[in-house]
Amino acid sequence: MHYNYSMSYLEHYNGLPVLITGGLGFIGSNLAHRLAALGARVTLVDNLLPDTGWHPANIAGLEGRIRVIIGDVGDEDVAREAVAGQAIIFNLAGSISHIDSMRQPLMDLDANARSHLVLLEAVRQHRPDAVVVYAGTRQQYGAPQYLPVDEAHRNLPNDINGINKLAGEWYHRIYHRVYGLKTCSLRLTNTYGPRQLIRHPRQGFIGWFVRQAILGETITVYGDGQQRRDLVAIDDAIEAFLRAGVMEAAWGNIFNLGGEPATLLSIARLCVEIAGQGDVALVPWPAERAKIDIGDVYCSYARAQKTLGWQPRVALRTGLENMIAFYRRHADLYLQQPDPAALLTW
């Protein structure tokens, strides 16, 4: 079952049983497409939590090639069923909205902390040899004390979502340390690309920027727009998950992903330029956002580079061109509320 370093890490996935929690979401579904193409035996589980990134369209084209479980891994029975027989579990379930976590803190707790504890218990009891790769977030660090933020940076999350995501990650660490589970965490920064939620502005700025651009509307940027973020293209993020899934050096470890920092204003302008429509306006900070904003933030990915051989390869312009091209074709679908009934045929 262990990765044979004489093979490409990609070949390892051929025929491998893998589970993706949150598998109908942005990253999960892109991972499912990639894994199916690599010949893996893919199971998705998703609880269709309102306002998160799940969408039936995300798995269009995979009909008959993957297994889909509609259920909550926070339910012990669902978790047990989902983990049965899996070699690798990509644990991407959760809610990523800062704003929603302040409005519905208990929802956020259940989605980001409780569900992972239930999943880890299921793995410990029923599938202790499975590798578990968790999707963490650089939000766990809170306001940076230095840049770029590396994995030694103190954790001091600035909102309820960050606290619960951190708890979720740390459960993985404890289950590695105490029970020897093969867990690791990738701390994601702003990931972007096709199949990302663009219906509302509460799942990160980049989906919203692209949406406004393809609709020919105004992208509003808070303050002077000089806050810097590092964006990671979905293909790069997927590569990191695929590497972490098969490399023993990942177990018990955490890895930042990261990319080239860019200002929000420059990213907004690039969206408008690529889309050939829309425009950009600077507006004052809304009070609710200002309170939980964390200024400039970008991450060092040196550890992922050294240990996993990972580095970002997709240039920001190329990544945004791919994303905008995707939404030119599929905007109608992705601007609507997703319909659970579309999953009945699965």
Add this chain to the structure above:
Amino acid sequence: MHYNYSMSYLEHYNGLPVLITGGLGFIGSNLAHRLAALGARVTLVDNLLPDTGWHPANIAGLEGRIRVIIGDVGDEDVAREAVAGQAIIFNLAGSISHIDSMRQPLMDLDANARSHLVLLEAVRQHRPDAVVVYAGTRQQYGAPQYLPVDEAHRNLPNDINGINKLAGEWYHRIYHRVYGLKTCSLRLTNTYGPRQLIRHPRQGFIGWFVRQAILGETITVYGDGQQRRDLVAIDDAIEAFLRAGVMEAAWGNIFNLGGEPATLLSIARLCVEIAGQGDVALVPWPAERAKIDIGDVYCSYARAQKTLGWQPRVALRTGLENMIAFYRRHADLYLQQPDPAALLTW
């Protein structure tokens, strides 16, 4: 409602409506006795969580002088009822067992994270002017990087209980920062004294040491017994809560409590000496305990001293004499499972 510094901080409590969550437990009940004596209008809420420190005997003598709500502050209705009209909320509800948190991680999550989020939402919505003093723990720091551990030390809990306690504390921080709630946290170290649980060994070593001594049995100490801990007598801990409850400088802050470090072996021997019976044996580390042990740990209380005017006053020998005298009188009661029926008369 604000503390008038020309008064003793104790006078401030006369007539004040205060809530104690986890009020039937060790620290909560001692606080209730003290507050009742100071003339406060005391409400306790407690969910009688199995294996935690609640005991009907803990509030013996307070009949007719305090109000008792049997219910879970993790239940929104209970939380709303409990916070209504309160000026100060001492938020002590939770489970403190490292071992139980590994055996029942979801119980621990509900008790230490979820319940606090529900309580804070109730305060935010219904009683936003109330002061909330949370009982944190030095366990949140995990294995010390330096000694004594101060509040700037990184947080890296070593077990599920530490993660959930940290999440619980950080919710308080966020609700201060975002909503302006008057929250603070006291990070407790090993607190000891009368009304502490001595029925089982999973709530810290000190209750168990005292139990073994008063029963004339052997106190087993792991390894060479040279691990150092700092103990805080219950009267000192209560003083810290009373100070934090009325001092505006506490809001939004965290404070370590702490005391003079002593080795586990010397503490065990002192218990035997004071009790005049029992003995001490060194035994090898059990594997399950070794994995979550954190070596020497003791805390700096310089911030509490500077900001709250607090310092430990009770010598270890005096504190243990008080505790052992209490259990000489009440061992029969405290060695039995507590009976909820005894609360029906309240």
